[in-house]
Amino acid sequence: MNIIEIKNLTKKYGEKFAVDDISFEVIEGEIFGFLGPNGAGKTTTINILCTLLQPTSGIASISGYDVTNDRDNVRNSIGIVFQDPSLDGDLTGEENLRFHGMAYNIPKQIREERITYLLEMVDLYDKKDELTKNYSGGMKRRLEIARGLLHHPKVLFLDEPTIGLDPQTRNRIWEHIRELQEKKGITIFLTTHYMEEAENCNRIAIIDHGKIIALDTPENLKKDLKGDLITLKTSDNEKANEVLKTCFSLNPYIKDDSIYVYADNGENFVPKLFRALRNYEITSVSVRKPTLNDVFIKLTGREIREETMGGVGRMREMTRGR
């Protein structure tokens, strides 16, 4: 069953298309990843889905509720962790959750039980009486996740949930995300520009310049690349490239100072390749399984850059006193 349905969704800022006519569905209970470089339109899409932004055109619904006409029902159905921090630093961890519980009209007794349960789940029960401005980045993130779950949403949106966090904290957050999906059956919609994270999703949509350029399971997306990725450097890349095209009818391409080519059974192919290129000096060669990064490069000719504005924003917020 589809829990999120998006049809021809478009958002324009002036003449610029932040989101350009996207359509897709998210299946109930899956971890759905939205993968794309900075500025691709991920946050804009999330903001439309969580009713903060009006789309320029197109429709989107969550759990059957239209995001522009049925806002309160949508809001009650979703939890969200924004890309940038959104806690009240002058309230304690527990008070931040309590405010949320009251805003979502959860009866007092249930609310307090859930607050205790969730604080324990994200290992913050000991810190519940501390002001959140004194929390570390990872603690803030975990509290935001707990807060997003307090009203038992059907869908949890996570906009770059691990940005700016150390690897250990990132792993812990991922443990929580998987646990939520497995034990509670919550649908998770997350955005990321980290390739390794996208591998953890059931399905991913790759978005670039506001358009969805691929949507499938990570395995299938990589399967499209057919075989192993062989990277080699030679004394004359241009000519070697031609040889590969004519001898093996492959589709190699040159990027920077290397040739990239996908071939089945890479280990067996390399000796044949050496024979074919015996007139050129081969200075290096490597064989590996393709990653999602390779999928992205294949589709766009660019790499997803690691640094983002969101990360900078979060760090600035962390170092700034109040």
Place this chain on the structure above:
Amino acid sequence: MMLNAVYIIWLRELKKFVRDRSRLVSSIAQPLIWLLLIGTGFGATFGKVGDLQYIQFMFPGILVMTLLFSSMFSAISIIWDREFGFLKEMLVAPISRTSIAIGKAVGGASRSTIQGLIILVFSPLIGINITLGKFLMVVPLMFFISFTISGIGIIIAARMESFEGFNLIINFIIMPMFLLSGAIFPISNLPSWLSVVVNINPLSYGVDIMRWVMTGVTERGPAFDLMVLSLVCIFTTTISVYLFSKGK
């Protein structure tokens, strides 16, 4: 439902108010310093204003100044909420933007009224006798004036993206509103261009009616003051709710 939402926003404001001791202390100290320095200094020059000692004339004005600063700062804290992201948490909750704006204004008015009450404690020292009857008028009046000013603050905050304009607001809105309200000098003998400014300043009417309640002295009459204040209040509340609902 709407009342519940207003209550939640209000509760948060009050909780933060109680917690922020240093701001409370400075917001009480500021009017007391004005009273002490300006009150004594100008008092020595002016002597009396009508039948009142200068400091007695000034006291209701200083009380309204306390409300002005406190209400403006509370309302403008929306900019902080936006900057620190908490505004999004409120906007995405199933509560209306109208109740957020009203909750902010009621919260700001409550904080201001509490600060006003603390200043009011000093009135016997200045020779103003607050009877129970006066007290029962002063408290709702403080709340009413503060609520009105909060509306102005929200209108400003709804249009501001960052703190950068904050000093501009203090220097070009709050201070002129205070100085040109008749709070610290009588407005009867002003040059005409200045009295025009005083007349369009809504705070003038707050100061005048507060002075009437506390000392019986008035320039425009309490009924007229109340009418102007009510119109301003309806106007600022409507505009602030509208702008806040429209904003991002």
